[in-house]
Amino acid sequence: MTMEAIRCRDFVERVTEYMEEAQPPEGRAAMEAHLAECEACTRYLAQMGQTVAWVGRLPLPKVEVAAREALARRLRGR
Amino acid sequence: MSANPEAARLAALQAGDAAAFEALVAEQHAGLLRLARLFLTDERLAEEAVQETWLAAVRGLERFEGRSSLKTWLVSILMNRARTIGKREARYLTIDFESEDFDDGPTVEPTRFYGREEEWDGYWREYPAAWPNQPEAEALSGELLALIEASIRRLPARQRAVILLRDMQHWGAEEVCNALDVSETNQRVLLHRARAAVRQALESYFEEQP
Numbered sequence: 706m707t708m709e710a711i712r713c714r715d716f717v718e719r720v721t722e723y724m725e726e727a728q729p730p731e732g733r734a735a736m737e738a739h740l741a742e743c744e745a746c747t748r749y750l751a752q753m754g755q756t757v758a759w760v761g762r763l764p765l766p767k768v769e770v771a772a773r774e775a776l777a778r779r780l781r782g783r
Numbered sequence: 784m785s786a787n788p789e790a791a792r793l794a795a796l797q798a799g800d801a802a803a804f805e806a807l808v809a810e811q812h813a814g815l816l817r818l819a820r821l822f823l824t825d826e827r828l829a830e831e832a833v834q835e836t837w838l839a840a841v842r843g844l845e846r847f848e849g850r851s852s853l854k855t856w857l858v859s860i861l862m863n864r865a866r867t868i869g870k871r872e873a874r875y876l877t878i879d880f881e882s883e884d885f886d887d888g889p890t891v892e893p894t895r896f897y898g899r900e901e902e903w904d905g906y907w908r909e910y911p912a913a914w915p916n917q918p919e920a921e922a923l924s925g926e927l928l929a930l931i932e933a934s935i936r937r938l939p940a941r942q943r944a945v946i947l948l949r950d951m952q953h954w955g956a957e958e959v960c961n962a963l964d965v966s967e968t969n970q971r972v973l974l975h976r977a978r979a980a981v982r983q984a985l986e987s988y989f990e991e992q993p
């Protein structure tokens with residue numbers, strides 16, 4: 706079986722497709738083959754994962770309970 | 784996901800059920816406000832956009848057919864409100880909604896890879912530097928949070944909306960496509976560019992640390 710060889714420059718642009726599992730099986734296999742031999746891209750992938758995890762921890766704005774309840778009452782009264 | 788809980792909730796809202804309104808506001812208000820703040824720099828205008836969104840949603844409840852979920856519907860209303868307010872008070876708008884965000888250049892500086900004429904064409908010249916260990920359970924420093932938020936604010940409009948909904952609000956890809964009216968492929972391209980930009984901002988930040 707011939708498999709498309711991926712270089713780091715291509716890997717970094719396909720990393721989201723890989724994380725989203727949005728590639729056909731051959732594409733995914735090529736990414737995995739590259740990961741198996743490339744420590745730098747393995748690190749890049751991990752840092753993208755870390756980025757997603759940290760973005761997910763940004764706090765939501767605080768909304769006063771009283772303000773929220775007043776809004777709900779106002780909306781229901783419409 | 785079953786459509787039934789949504790249908791039951793919609794029926795309760797349409798009937799003016801107090802608890803249903805309170806639950807919906809409790810669930811969605813802070814997220815809408817966070818989204819509005821990414822687009823309108825003035826706090827008063829961001830609040831106005833969210834209030835108008837709720838009022839428009841309530842007025843539209845009768846006609847809402849539940850073809851999209853309530854939360855994606857709310858976000859699409861908010862995006863329209865933000866656009867309208869931004870036209871009126873352009874200096875508070877952080878983005879140009881009409882601008883093209885699909886710049887197709889590379890997300891990693893090309894000079895970081897060996898060039899076409901070199902033996903290792905396309906491979907990293909130097910590994911991306913390792914990041915300091917950050918235990919999962921530990922709270923992120925305020926400085927790091929501020930840096931991440933600032934890097935998101937610098938993104939083009941749609942990239943910002945996509946990363947916010949996907950990674951901050953934890954929506955699924957399909958929900959984001961519906962709310963922002965973008966194709967599946969474009970959604971993924973926008974997400975990719977946004978995440979890569981935030982990763983780069985983090986890398987630069989860690990490099991500057993002693």
Ligand SMILES: [Zn+2]
Pocket residue numbers: 712713714716739743744745746747907
């Ligand atoms: Zn590589």
